[in-house]
Amino acid sequence: MKRKGLFATLLVMLMIVMAACGEGETTNGTSNTNTNSNTGGSGNDGKKYKVAISQFVEHPSLNAVKDGIIAALADGGLVEGDNLEIDYQNAQADFNNLQPISQKIKDGKPDVAVGIATPSAAALVDEITDSPVVFAAVTDPIDAKLVSTLEAPGGNVTGASDSNPDAINQLMDFIASEFKDVKKVGIVINKGEPNAVVMADTAKARLAEHGIELVEAPIATSSDIPIAAQSLVGQVDALYVTLDNTVVEAIDILLDIAHEHDLPFFSSDRDTVEAGAFATVGFKYYDHGYEVGEMLLEILKDGKNPGDMNIRKPENLDFILNIGAAEEMGITVTDEMKAYVKDPETNIIE
Template identity: 25%
Template sequence: MMLVDAARMAGALLAIASGLVVSASSVVAQGIDRVAHIGLLCLSRCDTPAFDALRGGLRSSGWIEGRNLKIEFRAADGHIDRLPDLAQELVNLKPELIMAFNPQATRAAKDATATIPIVFLAVADPVGIGLVDSLARPGGNVTGLATLVPGGLMGKGLELLAQMVPKASRIAVLLNPSNEVSNRLFSLDAQPAARQLGLELHVFRVRAPEDIGPAIDAASQAKVHALWAPGDPIFHNPVQRIPELAARAGLPAMYLTREFVQAGGLMSYGPDLLDLNRRAASYVDKILRGAKPSDLPVEQPTRFHLVINLKTARALKIQVPQSLLVRADEVIE
């Protein structure tokens, strides 16, 4: 008898749990009785942790891919010259909005349409490069979340690298000439900080993923002491490329995002990009429900993370200062 009652109770609990799941799904999707059509434009790849975070944010807002949301993906595999045609392809499909990952993709989308709303992600200093009129009043058809604005983030990254490797005075910098943001902030933030820290910066230009290897080889031949990759989509194609090449060259390296440190890089300092991408879903949701991009202020990051890979530090024979370990948001063993 007790076994029967236990079985009945278990069945009842399972039914309740199933009902809660169905109810939660209904609540999430309430108010959405149509299929929205949007585009996603990426310089490198679209299938990244950043997009997974965005997809999660969209689901929380009730937009579920394959149910009430259709996404058209276009990725240039790191080749900027392909972006204008890919952007035009998306515009010709007449989506309700276009999401653009990084400055180059956002520029291509903006050049392709002045009417379809554009939500950008992974763009720093959107005002400085002319994508929006101001953070508070973007104007036009473009808005989104800025990864940073001028004011010292690049300089802070250099300072942390100098603390990690005090004897490093010659720093190789990887810069993509097509990245308006990195080049602008390099001049505004990095160069003054380098002078103050007594660092000598050597710039190596990379225009496509296949340029990265030769650039790091050239940096090694130039007898630099460390490597700095301020951030660019082509650096993620694939994400382990630079950490592996830097390790082979014996160069300690600083990155903008934690993915590189997870892939074996020494350290990173930058905004929480996954959090920014989750938050970007609210912009998509609002626009799909009728809001205008010009009425949605550009948000800025509120959290910056320092991540250190101790295994890589040991391989490079670097003794990580206690001051950095104490302030690190994440330490990878």
């Protein structure tokens, strides 16, 4: 009888202990005491993100934008292959690829979609209306109908423009002041790219103030560039190229013609100057991409609403001169020309 009583007592005590241990469990047996136990910590630790990138074409400037975006995300703690998945799509300058790419990105349900260059950004904005879209390397987001205002645009779209009209005006003034013999400036342009048209119109208006004519050689695809560029030889005194993705994709053709015929060649981006053009007023596209990447972090990690974020544009502009390329075009670089450059160590390329 004593053994049975002892056994009964022990059984009751065991049941009490088990009941006490069970108070920290839900009905499905998972612990309620630490809701982050499967993430390895508190807050966003362990969370994985998905970013989709649609890029219109591969060329140095747009590639630098993409690299800058990825670098900013990594510096913010989002590392591809770790807690970040990147779905990268490239339209290869084919407008027919834009809608299928945008549909594919939408179906993939990324946390944020990024459009690099106006055509890709516009396609994403048309397709995606219920999740964040951020654009980069867009000349005029209002003209492209991506947003209706640059300040707190509302909706699900924000981003950064890669153009400041002041840069174009400063470059045209430089041409007029330092190249007195230039009366006509030639431009190869794809009028199917709104960004190219906007920039060309700005340049045309500014040159007209100096009595200089902008002569256009229209193209539809990059394969048209050799004939279009050759048609300007003997008709113009200098060449200029905007942030025209179709043209920049095949910039070597224009550079060869400029060098062969001693035509001063001016561009709208640093990468083209580094490739062999003479001058621009601009910035580094990697830095532009990095800034866009920081905007993505604000959306992904800080929970900001894209519609509340102002559209950004380049502010720290500087003249960039390629001295070596000048020799190829028969340009004598003067001290007056060099004086335009605020940061000679960085922006005078020997």
